[in-house]
Amino acid sequence: MLIAAILAAAVSLPADLAKAAHEYDEAQVHSDKAALERLLADDYVLHNSAGQRQDKQSFIADQVAPGYKLEPFTVEQKVEKVMGDSAVLGGVARARGTSGGEPYDVTLRFVDVWQKRGGRWVVVLSQATRVPKS
Numbered sequence: 001m002l003i004a005a006i007l008a009a010a011v012s013l014p015a016d017l018a019k020a021a022h023e024y025d026e027a028q029v030h031s032d033k034a035a036l037e038r039l040l041a042d043d044y045v046l047h048n049s050a051g052q053r054q055d056k057q058s059f060i061a062d063q064v065a066p067g068y069k070l071e072p073f074t075v076e077q078k079v080e081k082v083m084g085d086s087a088v089l090g091g092v093a094r095a096r097g098t099s100g101g102e103p104y105d106v107t108l109r110f111v112d113v114w115q116k117r118g119g120r121w122v123v124v125l126s127q128a129t130r131v132p133k134s
């Protein structure tokens with residue numbers, strides 16, 4: 001049992017998925033529209049922390065809007081589950097920046113569902129929930 005737990009903990013993400021996930025984080029921080037277009041599936045859906053449903057175009061529009069900026073972030077309490085050509089990546093991240101020129105600072109528990117399509121990983125669904133301030 002202990003050996004199985006150690007081996008499970010040692011399993012890492014496939015290199016191409018780890019690269020795509022890193023690129024996705026960077027695309028959000030840098031408001032990189034082209035990278036977001038490439039990394040999000042055309043049928044992408046986000047259930048955001050305000051309880052709204054967004055599609056790919058709406059999410060990207062928010063990410064590149066004037067007055068929007070996301071500071072670099074670190075993911076804690078990581079969740080990494082790979083199931084063949086699908087994966088669930090998530091965790092907790094403190095998101096800080098500006099939106100509409102106004103500052104924001106929220107802690108989010110999130111999950112991104114990835115799928116390998118046409119030989120490349122894309123995000124097909126995301127869910128974000130605000131963690132109450134203690």
